[in-house]
Structures are given as C-alpha cells and as structure tokens.
Amino acid sequence: xxxxxxxxxxxxxxxxxxxxxxxxxxxxxxxxxxxxxxxxxxxxxxxxxxxxxxxxxxxxxxxxxxxxxxxxxxxxxxxxxxxxxxxxxxxxxxxxxxxxxxxxxxxxxxxxxxxxxxxxxxxxxxxxxxxxxxxxxxxxxxxxxxxxxxxxxxxxxxxxxxxxxxxxxxxxxxxxxxxxxxxxxxxxxxxxxxxxxxxxxxxxxxxxxxxxxxxxxxxxxxxxxxxxxxxxxxxxxx
Ligand SMILES: C[S@@+](CC[C@H](N)C(=O)[O-])C[C@H]1O[C@@H](n2cnc3c(N)ncnc32)[C@H](O)[C@@H]1O
Numbered sequence: 001x002x003x004x005x006x007x008x009x010x011x012x013x014x015x016x017x018x019x020x021x022x023x024x025x026x027x028x029x030x031x032x033x034x035x036x037x038x039x040x041x042x043x044x045x046x047x048x049x050x051x052x053x054x055x056x057x058x059x060x061x062x063x064x065x066x067x068x069x070x071x072x073x074x075x076x077x078x079x080x081x082x083x084x085x086x087x088x089x090x091x092x093x094x095x096x097x098x099x100x101x102x103x104x105x106x107x108x109x110x111x112x113x114x115x116x117x118x119x120x121x122x123x124x125x126x127x128x129x130x131x132x133x134x135x136x137x138x139x140x141x142x143x144x145x146x147x148x149x150x151x152x153x154x155x156x157x158x159x160x161x162x163x164x165x166x167x168x169x170x171x172x173x174x175x176x177x178x179x180x181x182x183x184x185x186x187x188x189x190x191x192x193x194x195x196x197x198x199x200x201x202x203x204x205x206x207x208x209x210x211x212x213x214x215x216x217x218x219x220x221x222x223x224x225x226x227x228x229x230x231x232x233x234x235x236x237x238x
Contacts, residue, residue, distance in 0.1 A: 028122045031146070032097040034194045039099035043077040048224070055221040056231060060137065060166055061087050063233065068134040071158055073123040073151075074141030078104030078116075084137070085116035094121035123151045127158035135164040140229070142169040142204065143197050152211040161238020165213060167231070168221075173200040174228040201230040208234045 035042075047053045057080065064070065064087045072093040075081050077100050081093035093116065095101050104118045121128065123138070124146045136155045145151040155165050172180050180198045187193035199207070205215050213234035220227040 028096060028125075031122065031124075031195075032099075034191070035095070035097035036099035037191075039077065039097060039103055042100070043103045049222055052222040052224070052227070055223075056139075056168055057083055059219070059221065059231065060084060063164060063166060064088050064135065069132060070135045070137060071129075071133045072137040072139075073121070073155070074138055074144065075104060075118070076100050076140075078107055078118060080137070080139055081116055081118070082107060082111060082113060085113045088115055090115045090117075092117050092119060094119045094123075096120065096122045123154065125154065127154050130157045131160050133158050133163055134160055135166060138165065138167040138169070140168060140170065142167055143172055143199070144194055145197070146195070148197055148199065148204075148207050149210060152207055152213070156211050156213065156236055159236040161236055163236050164216075165208065165232075165234045165236075167234070168229055169204060169232075170196075171200045171204065171228050171230055172196055172198040173203070174226075201232075204230065205232065205234075208232065212236065 061084065064084065066087065066089060068088045070084075070088045070091045072081050072084075072091060073095075075093035075095050078093055081091055081104070085091040085093075093104065095104070095118075098120050101118050101120050108116060108118065123141060136158055138155070142148060142151065152165075159165065172184075180196070184193050184196060188195070201218065205218065208215060214237055215232065215234050217231075217233040219231040220229070221231055222229060
C-alpha cells in the first residue's frame, strides 16, 4: 500500500475574490475554533437518525471498491471513515479542526484500520494532491464551507477523470425560515453555531454542475419526518 501523507493547511492567504463570502478570508484557525471547542461533545453525542445513517453508509459502501483511493473532507471524529476505509484501497480523512482529528486518531489507534489515515486540511483550500482520488466523500460538510463553488472546485481538482463526489449535506433553505433567519444568527452570536451557507438541493446540484460535475443520483435517506439532508452522487467527466 502507498504511504498516506496527511494534507497540510495551506489556504491562509487573504483572497481578493469578491464573489467569496467574508468567511473565505477568515484564517483557517478561526474556522476551526468552533469545531475544536465542541469536538469532545460532538464525539459523545448520539447520531440522531441511526437507520438513516446506516442506509447512507450501505449506499456509499456499494459505490466504493477495494481499488479506490478515497479522500474524505470534513470527516469530524472519523466515525464514517472508520466504517468505510476497509472497503477502499486507502482513505485519507481530513478535517479543518485539529481537535476533531485528534479524537479520530484516538479512535483509529483503538481500532486500527490499515487503509485509513487522518490529517488536518481545509476543504476551502486547493487540492493538495490534484487528480489523485477515485472518490471524494463529504458528509455534513458542504453547508459549512466558506465558499461552495470554491470548495467544489477543489473537489473536482482532487478527483481523477471519472471520479465520484459522494455528498450528504444539510439544505438549510429547506428548513423553517425562522431557523436560518433567526435561530442560527442568534446561536452564532452566542458562539453556539458555526457559520452556515443557505441553499436547497436544487442550488447545490447547480453549484456542482457549474464546477463541471455530472449528477448521477439525488436521494434522501432520513427515516424521521422531513429530511433536509440530500445525498448526491456526482461524477467528474472523463
Ligand atoms: C457537522 S460536522 C460533520 C462531521 C462528519 N463528516 C460527520 O458526518 O459526522 C462538520 C465537520 O466539518 C468540519 N469543517 C467545517 N469547515 C470545514 C472546512 N472548511 N474544511 C474542512 N472541514 C471543515 C468541522 O470541523 C466538523 O468536523
């Protein structure tokens, strides 16, 4: 097996691109601060919809093969990576939060999976290994990046021609409007919520298409009422 090099944080330079949200200029450590602070609690919290989560993992497993070199972005404490890595050739799971990655590494040490490595990296930064990956996984991440088109552009850079983006993402615009317009801003003001992007599933697919991806599947796996988390499989042509 090839050695797996953790990615390094590289996108700390300010950008002059006015199409980006102000958070795109935020230093990487600032982006990570919220997640570092809640990492232990996040690791301890139970998954809200376990049957829905298991359905997603089953679906992803069937898209992966033992020949695939896979990147996960925004992996959190690595729960999904630990479950999926045995079905890949190698899986590099990354997160902007060093606190999340420290917990992921503790879990990996307790339950070694030879295909798996964790690293700290910003999904908003350009791909560290362009064209290296057969698949990029992004679970509960794309609504949290600073710039959706920029992050998707980095995913496309990271993928080989024919490679897959497999994403499950909260569509905040599909929630009761009081949540994005009132609850989230209030929670942000008191440090209880991160910066979020508001889009629906149609806008998310449009952003993927803008970056040159072809949409292959759009699904919802939730088992508890309205499911705002859309599961999308998109392919880089070639
Ligand atoms: C809601 S958690 C999801 C974690 C994991 N993917 C899961 O499904 O349990 C969001 C994760 O995205 C990470 N994150 C937020 N912004 C990021 C960025 N720009 N680049 C990489 N990771 C980021 C956070 O640190 C956090 O671990």
